[in-house]
Amino acid sequence: MQNRILIxxxxxxxxxxxxxxxxxxxxxxxNPINTNGNQSVNKPLPIPTLxxxxxxxxxxxxxxxxxxxxxxxxxxxxxxxTMGYNGSFLGPVIKVTRGQEIRMHVSNELQVDTSVHWHGxxxxxxxxxxxxxxxxxxxxxxxxxxxxxxxxTLWFHPHVIGTTATQVYYGLAGLIIVEDENSKSLNLPDDxxxxxxxxIIQDRSFNRNGSFRYDNNMxxxxxxxxxxxxxxxxxxxxxxxxxxxFRILNGxxxxxxxxRLSDGNFHQIASDGGLLEKPLLTRTLxxxxxxxxxxxxxxxxxxxxxxxxxxxxxxxxxxxxxxxEMIDNTVLPEVLTTIEKLDINQVTAxxxxxxxxxxxxxTLNGRKFDINRIDDNVSLGATEIWEISxxxxxxxSSPGHPFHIHGTQFQVLSRNGGEPRENEKGWKDTVFVRTGxxxxxxxxxxxxxxxxxxxxxxxxxxxxxxxxxxVE
Ligand code: C2O
Ligand code: CU
Ligand code: CU
Numbered sequence: 001m002q003n004r005i006l007i008x009x010x011x012x013x014x015x016x017x018x019x020x021x022x023x024x025x026x027x028x029x030x031n032p033i034n035t036n037g038n039q040s041v042n043k044p045l046p047i048p049t050l051x052x053x054x055x056x057x058x059x060x061x062x063x064x065x066x067x068x069x070x071x072x073x074x075x076x077x078x079x080x081x082t083m084g085y086n087g088s089f090l091g092p093v094i095k096v097t098r099g100q101e102i103r104m105h106v107s108n109e110l111q112v113d114t115s116v117h118w119h120g121x122x123x124x125x126x127x128x129x130x131x132x133x134x135x136x137x138x139x140x141x142x143x144x145x146x147x148x149x150x151x152x153t154l155w156f157h158p159h160v161i162g163t164t165a166t167q168v169y170y171g172l173a174g175l176i177i178v179e180d181e182n183s184k185s186l187n188l189p190d191d192x193x194x195x196x197x198x199x200i201i202q203d204r205s206f207n208r209n210g211s212f213r214y215d216n217n218m219x220x221x222x223x224x225x226x227x228x229x230x231x232x233x234x235x236x237x238x239x240x241x242x243x244x245x246f247r248i249l250n251g252x253x254x255x256x257x258x259x260r261l262s263d264g265n266f267h268q269i270a271s272d273g274g275l276l277e278k279p280l281l282t283r284t285l286x287x288x289x290x291x292x293x294x295x296x297x298x299x300x301x302x303x304x305x306x307x308x309x310x311x312x313x314x315x316x317x318x319x320x321x322x323x324x325e326m327i328d329n330t331v332l333p334e335v336l337t338t339i340e341k342l343d344i345n346q347v348t349a350x351x352x353x354x355x356x357x358x359x360x361x362x363t364l365n366g367r368k369f370d371i372n373r374i375d376d377n378v379s380l381g382a383t384e385i386w387e388i389s390x391x392x393x394x395x396x397s398s399p400g401h402p403f404h405i406h407g408t409q410f411q412v413l414s415r416n417g418g419e420p421r422e423n424e425k426g427w428k429d430t431v432f433v434r435t436g437x438x439x440x441x442x443x444x445x446x447x448x449x450x451x452x453x454x455x456x457x458x459x460x461x462x463x464x465x466x467x468x469x470x471v472e
Pocket of ligand 2: 120404
């Protein structure tokens, strides 16, 4: 009797074990690398280098940017074919000061066309780096401009018709930090790489051979299995018990991140185009593709050995390992800046933008992008109100569209007729429009030229959810 029970349970165990192995074997055969396996082998957070100008004086700086291919290690000991600026993945941080004249020397060392768009930078259309400024393989593009906007975290990425989304996915993205008199005087954490750290948050999937899997389902854009920060999968950062500033970029092709700490709150101090008027104490930060936010986390409220996780909903983004106490000379001022409101009385046009559909069906105002068509004419210096709405398309899964305008910073007037969110009361160049919502913005066009406006889900942009305006 006893023996029989024993044999039966042994048999059951053997079957379970066999089943387990079979399942595992099946999983390894199946193409995408599984998300859960690798998270214990986290790497330290890579810090992008600060790009040194190769020539500089009081008033101007010259920067070399090489767009190149390479390979990068993300998983195990596999090498992933990637692209980067002056390196194999992502790019350096370019730190500039308001008033400076900047000369960029961009050389395209890829075998294909690219362009370098300065997202958030207020410059003329011909310097903007959009689809009209293609840098063909092997050639050089040398735009120069004077920085004339408040301190902010901006970024740069390719913008060529048909390859924007894949080139960004392969690694082409970098940050620009703009400083000004005010930002320098505030005594915020601003020691780059020490207490002022960029966090470029993206998501990627991999094939079994280690190459990126760009899986375009044409619906919601390309969403990855792994979250990466500065090019490392769910990395960690050792921090002292001081205030730390993080310049967060949602550099994903399509994913929104809904950020929060595993324990405690933080202050948001800046949105896309610069400092907020006051630090905003918050527990969560929603950030859609293209948007930036600067936050301050005060690690002095934790103790040595604490592990504070930054998560997006339930997914790990990265971990902060809290170290020793340290004297902190930085401050979090009560007032960061004053933001002058754009004047409603100056508005000369009210325009509507309708973002509709999904995948192949995406449209902007009922049509798809055409580089030979100017959708809007604007006179230089004009202030306009844009009413952007996101209608429910064929499928209902999309939460909404991040809407972006080139070459300018705008202010959000209202969301569905109500007050904008607190963290949307500063300068913005990208605003998330939820499905079914209407967002009103006020925007001034201070620079001449042709500029894009589009959904920053890069697959939607590629599918034609983009228009162009001409300022003259
Ligand atoms: Cu981030 Cu049209 O760009
Ligand atoms: Cu842009
Ligand atoms: Cu979209």
